[in-house]
Amino acid sequence: MMNDYLPVPDRYTNGMVYARCGHSGVMLPKVSLGMWQNFGHDVPFERCREICRYAFDHGITHFDLANNYGPPPGAAEETVGRLMRTDFAPYRDELFISTKAGYVMWPGPYGNWGSRKSLMASIDQSLQRMGLNYVDLFYTHRYDPETPLEETLQAMVDIVRQGKALYLGISRWPLEATRFAIRYLAERDTPAIIYQGRLNMIDRAPEDDGITALCAESGLGFISFSPLAQGLLTDRYLQGIPADSRMAREGSLHADMLTPELLAQLRAWHEEAQAEGRTLAEKALRWVLDHKAVTSVLVGARTVEQLARNLGALR
Numbered sequence: 001m002m003n004d005y006l007p008v009p010d011r012y013t014n015g016m017v018y019a020r021c022g023h024s025g026v027m028l029p030k031v032s033l034g035m036w037q038n039f040g041h042d043v044p045f046e047r048c049r050e051i052c053r054y055a056f057d058h059g060i061t062h063f064d065l066a067n068n069y070g071p072p073p074g075a076a077e078e079t080v081g082r083l084m085r086t087d088f089a090p091y092r093d094e095l096f097i098s099t100k101a102g103y104v105m106w107p108g109p110y111g112n113w114g115s116r117k118s119l120m121a122s123i124d125q126s127l128q129r130m131g132l133n134y135v136d137l138f139y140t141h142r143y144d145p146e147t148p149l150e151e152t153l154q155a156m157v158d159i160v161r162q163g164k165a166l167y168l169g170i171s172r173w174p175l176e177a178t179r180f181a182i183r184y185l186a187e188r189d190t191p192a193i194i195y196q197g198r199l200n201m202i203d204r205a206p207e208d209d210g211i212t213a214l215c216a217e218s219g220l221g222f223i224s225f226s227p228l229a230q231g232l233l234t235d236r237y238l239q240g241i242p243a244d245s246r247m248a249r250e251g252s253l254h255a256d257m258l259t260p261e262l263l264a265q266l267r268a269w270h271e272e273a274q275a276e277g278r279t280l281a282e283k284a285l286r287w288v289l290d291h292k293a294v295t296s297v298l299v300g301a302r303t304v305e306q307l308a309r310n311l312g313a314l315r
């Protein structure tokens with residue numbers, strides 16, 4: 001396929017804001033693009049391409065993946081691999097691409113959790129799927145209560161030493177294990193630079209659990225996943241469950257989450273947002289971005305229109 005993509009020249013001055021990621025040298029866009037859903041093989045490639053082009057044209061330099069994003073698992077990384085070939089190879093140094101390992105990925109005892117065996121194989125698979133020599137950021141995707149923390153963390157250190165990742169991150173680890181990980185990685189000169197957790201107007205656990213405070217005091221950035229609570233914090237569900245919505249697809253967002261109490265709260269926030277001249281999605285993203293520990297929000301977008309509207313949060 002011919003590379004006919006020419007990013008817009010003003011992509012770094014047309015509205016994006018960048019923030020330093022903790023005490024690292026890396027600047028991240030305040031709005032980053034997550035590829036958990038909407039970038040698998042269930043979606044036409046041209047739609048993924050359109051969203052990624054729009055993102056990059058608006059200064060979104062950070063794309064977030066994991067080994068198992070799809071469907072099927074691995075498909076989102078394959079989509080990025082294809083996009084690198086068709087569009088983005090000339091701009092590799094302008095992109096900050098993350099991936100993760102730790103959730104179930106391939107069958108058998110080595111395709112899941114945090115063993116050295118699993119992580120070492122996973123990073124190689126990810127690089128191959130994406131056609132990259134290295135990722136910018138590699139995460140432990142979740143805490144593994146069975147594997148010694150030192151084993152997981154040393155594998156991550158070695159992944160950096162092997163040149164397969166530039167930086168390390170921690171996702172969804174509990175507080176004390178995170179504290180241990182931060183110390184372990186820093187002592188080996190491969191510091192964690194970021195924590196990925198779910199912080200939004202509905203779910204404030206990282207704040208309540210002390211994670212955001214730990215990030216701030218330890219010099220880690222914090223990036224929020226599902227900042228729109230998978231779409232709940234938008235106008236999507238105010239009048240029922242649309243047929244093309246994530247909730248209707250009955251995957252990761254269950255209808256029983258939408259209790260009458262939550263719906264009443266969403267409607268109240270929606271009205272507040274309207275009075276402020278914003279959409280609920282903009283208000284929800286702004287709320288996360290205004291948190292002093294937060295570096296960036298990882299939005300999911302099924303369409304260019306959604307992504308465009310989410311960028312309204314920066315205004």
Ligand code: NDP
Nearest residue numbers: 034035036225226227228229230231234245246299300306
């Ligand atoms: P969001 O909370 O941003 O939800 C995205 C969904 O919300 C979209 O697919 C769409 O749903 C709806 N939506 C988005 N923008 C709008 C809008 N402007 N108006 C109306 N509806 C909108 O994020 P995700 O839950 O998708 O997560 C984002 C990223 O976070 C992931 O891609 C991944 O990178 C990361 N993540 C990490 C996890 C971890 O364990 N570390 C776990 C989960 C996510 P619809 O399809 O209904 O249109």
